[in-house]
Amino acid sequence: MIEPSAEEYSAENAPPLTVEQAIANLRSEDLSLRYYAAWWLGKFRVNQPLVVESLIAALEDEADRTELGGYPLRRNAARALGKLGDKRAVPGLIKCLECSDFYVRESAAQSLEMLQDKSATDSLMQLLSGGVAAAVEVPGRPHLIQPYEAVLEALGAIGATEALHLVQPFLEHPVLRVQCAANRAMYQLTGDTRYGDRLVKMLDINDLKLRRVILSDLGAIGYVAAADAIANSRVENSFKLIALKGLLEHQFDFELNKPGLSDNAIKVMNLMDLLL
Amino acid sequence: MNELIRAVTEADSPDRMLAAVQNLALAKDVAAIPTLIAVFGYNNPAAAVVAVSGLIELGESSVPQLLLQIDDYNYGARAYSIRTLAAIADPRALQLLLSAAATDFAPSVRRAAAKGLGKLHWDKLDGEESSKAQKQALATLLSISHDSDWSIRYAAIVGLQALTKIPDLQQSIQTRLEEMFATDKEKAVRARVQMAQM
Numbered sequence: 180m181i182e183p184s185a186e187e188y189s190a191e192n193a194p195p196l197t198v199e200q201a202i203a204n205l206r207s208e209d210l211s212l213r214y215y216a217a218w219w220l221g222k223f224r225v226n227q228p229l230v231v232e233s234l235i236a237a238l239e240d241e242a243d244r245t246e247l248g249g250y251p252l253r254r255n256a257a258r259a260l261g262k263l264g265d266k267r268a269v270p271g272l273i274k275c276l277e278c279s280d281f282y283v284r285e286s287a288a289q290s291l292e293m294l295q296d297k298s299a300t301d302s303l304m305q306l307l308s309g310g311v312a313a314a315v316e317v318p319g320r321p322h323l324i325q326p327y328e329a330v331l332e333a334l335g336a337i338g339a340t341e342a343l344h345l346v347q348p349f350l351e352h353p354v355l356r357v358q359c360a361a362n363r364a365m366y367q368l369t370g371d372t373r374y375g376d377r378l379v380k381m382l383d384i385n386d387l388k389l390r391r392v393i394l395s396d397l398g399a400i401g402y403v404a405a406a407d408a409i410a411n412s413r414v415e416n417s418f419k420l421i422a423l424k425g426l427l428e429h430q431f432d433f434e435l436n437k438p439g440l441s442d443n444a445i446k447v448m449n450l451m452d453l454l455l
Numbered sequence: 456m457n458e459l460i461r462a463v464t465e466a467d468s469p470d471r472m473l474a475a476v477q478n479l480a481l482a483k484d485v486a487a488i489p490t491l492i493a494v495f496g497y498n499n500p501a502a503a504v505v506a507v508s509g510l511i512e513l514g515e516s517s518v519p520q521l522l523l524q525i526d527d528y529n530y531g532a533r534a535y536s537i538r539t540l541a542a543i544a545d546p547r548a549l550q551l552l553l554s555a556a557a558t559d560f561a562p563s564v565r566r567a568a569a570k571g572l573g574k575l576h577w578d579k580l581d582g583e584e585s586s587k588a589q590k591q592a593l594a595t596l597l598s599i600s601h602d603s604d605w606s607i608r609y610a611a612i613v614g615l616q617a618l619t620k621i622p623d624l625q626q627s628i629q630t631r632l633e634e635m636f637a638t639d640k641e642k643a644v645r646a647r648v649q650m651a652q653m
Contacts, residue, residue, distance in 0.1 A: 413500070417563060420606055424643040431642045440649055448650050455570040455610045 198225050205233045210243045214252050221259025231265045238271040249280045257283060261290025269296045276302045281317070285326035292333035300339040306330045307345045311352050327352070328360040332399075335364030343368055355381070355389055363396040375402040382412050390414050398422035401429020403443050410450040423451045456486045463490050469499050476502040480509025488517045492524045495532035503535050511542045518545045525551065530561035537564055541571025546580050549588050553595050556614075562604055569610035572596055573617025586623065593624050597631055605641040612644070616651035 196204075196219055204216035217237060220230050237256035245251060257275055260268035268290070275287035276299075284306070291299040306325045307314075317324050331349060334342045346368065349361035359378060366374035375397070382393050391414055397405045398421055409422045430444040440448075459479045466472035476494055479487045487509065494506040510517045521540050526532040537555055540548040548571070556568035572592040577585045596618065600611040612635070615628050629652075636648040 415500075415563075417606070420609075424605070424641075427646055428642045431646055440646060440653075444646055445650060448647055451609070451647075452570070452613050455566040455613060 198223075198227075201225065202227075202230060202233065205230075205237065210252065213237070214243060214255055217252060217255035217259050221255070221262040224262055226263045226265065231260070231263055231267060234260050234263070235268055235271045238275055250278065250283050253278065253280065253283045254286045257286035257290055261286075261293040264294065266294055266296055269294055269298060273299050273302045276306060281320070281322055281324075281326065285322075285329050288326050288329035288333050292329065292336045295337050297337055297339070299333065300337060300342065303330050303334050303337075303339070304342050304345055307342070307349075310345070311348045314349070314352060314357070323354070323357075327354075327357045331357070331360040331364045335360075335367035335400075338368065340368050350377075355384070355386075356392060359389075359393055359396050363400055366400050366402065372404065375400065375404060378402070379405045379408045382408055387414065391418050394418050394422040395425075398425025401426050403430060403447065406443075406447050406450055410454065416454045419454050420451055423447050423454075427451070456482060456484055460487065460490045463494065469501070472497065472499050473502045473505065476505045476509075480505055480512070483509075483512060485513060485516050488513060488520050489524065491517075492520060492536065495535040496526055496529050498531065507535055507539050507542075510539045514543055515545050518543060518547055522548065522551060530559070530564055533559070534561065534563040534567055537567040537571065541567055541574075544571070544574055544576045546575045546577065546585075546588060549575060549591065553591060556599055557595050562606055565599070565607055566610035569596060569599060569607065569614045570617075571614075573614035577621070589618065589621055589624060593618055593627065597627070600631060600635065605644055608635070608639065608641070608644050609647050612647045612651050619651075 196216070201216040201219050204212040205220070207213050207216070217234060220234070234256045237252050238260075240250060240252045240256070243250060243252040253275065257272060260272060272287045272291050272294070275283050278284055278287070288303065288306070291303065307327070307330060314323055314325065314327055316322070327349065331346055334346060346361055346364050349357055350365065352358055352361065359381065362374045362377045365371065378393055378396055379402075382390055384390060390412055394409055394412065394414055395418070397409060403426050406423065406426055409419055409426070412419065427444060427447045430441055430447065459475070459482055462475035463472065463479055466475045476491070479490060491506040491509050494502050497503070510521065518540065521536055525536050533555075537552065540551065552568045552571050555564050556572055559565050559568070572595060575588070575592070577589055580588055592614070596611045596614045600608055600615065602608055602611070612632070615632065618624050619628050632648050632651055636645050636652075639645050639648070
């Protein structure tokens with residue numbers, strides 16, 4: 180699950196670090212400096228060949244381990260690689276989908292969603308094997324056995340229609356966030372408005388965090404019929420603006436070469452103006 | 456009135472708070488102003504929205520206290536104050552809107568101020584003062600139209616669009632909008648420029 184990033188504090192609040200320092204820190208003896216550098220380089224989207232190569236190498240890091248056997252540096256490297264948009268990272272990220280650390284698998288799936296490379300389809304589908312019946316919580320841990328939300332969202336973003344039969348059953352998964360992700364993916368894979376409408380209906384739910392997630396889902400799929408529902412939802416304006424921006428950009432995608440703005444685009448912008 | 460005010464201060468649930476604020480706003484009494492402003496700080500968005508419309512309805516008479524009671528320590532509350540001042544559009548808010556748009560750390564506050572800077576009631580100032588105020592608003596909006604946060608640039612365009620009603624400012628606004636349309640990396644921002652140019 181990617182939290183929508185409606186940070187109320189402006190982003191320029193990271194401790195000062197130069198690009199050169201951050202790159203050097205990726206190879207530092209001090210593991211905490213490496214961990215921080217990996218995050219920093221993604222955050223500030225330092226898309227340089229050496230950075231990408233170092234981060235890909237960090238996906239196989241063995242030095243940085245948590246007590247439970249997790250791989251903190253791999254997690255940050257996987258997250259950063261999604262933001263840098265370099266497809267050379269795809270094979271390494273696909274390999275991470277088999278990592279023993281849940282959070283590495285989750286970060287890799289999220290980044291593969293951003294990179295939208297078809298070659299990840301089979302490995303992502305693998306993580307849905309066993310279907311809803313197998314998609315249960317890990318005892319004593321705050322997550323399910325696989326990062327289902329991220330996997331479903333990635334399959335939707337990639338346009339993996341061959342995964343439809345695996346995605347559809349997750350519409351009935353007991354965890355609402357997983358249901359949201361399944362609806363989002365189903366809409367992207369089929370274009371059927373029933374799935375978009377289902378997300379809109381879920382906005383009534385009495386859970387602020389989930390409403391924020393649904394707004395980000397609607398923004399991500401650019402579901403323009405949800406514009407009014409987004410503007411009227413009980414969520415902070417920052418989140419509504421980001422969701423409506425998603426709708427607006429989706430309108431623009433179709434019309435990039437046409438002069439003027441569609442009625443839908445104008446409608447969305449009028450709603451955005453009211454939220455300033 | 457005292458009773459309506461007390462109902463707000465003593466409300467012990469979000470729903471009771473909302474009902475009490477609704478009743479107080481309906482009274483349309485200037486005595487309600489400080490209490491309505493205080494509601495911005497109660498972390499009850501539904502009640503805050505009602506308080507905003509109550510204060511907007513009271514109009515200019517709530518401006519001095521809105522300016523005085525601005526909450527420097529709670530950006531949520533501050534955003535509601537700025538939105539209210541922007542909607543009332545009394546030019547006495549100019550200095551506050553200028554500094555909020557340019558220097559507040561909270562994007563929600565800055566966006567509300569940027570929008571407000573475009574549509575103050577300039578005619579309430581005399582000629583020379585009015586043109587000086589308009590130029591200050593323009594300078595601030597042009598400056599924040601370069602911000603790194605897309606939503607601030609978006610709000611700056613909304614402010615600039617409103618300022619195009621002033622003939623003296625049109626040329627520099629058009630120039631900046633054309634530049635943004637050509638260079639901004641966010642499609643949403645470019646789309647808003649296009650709408651401003653229609």
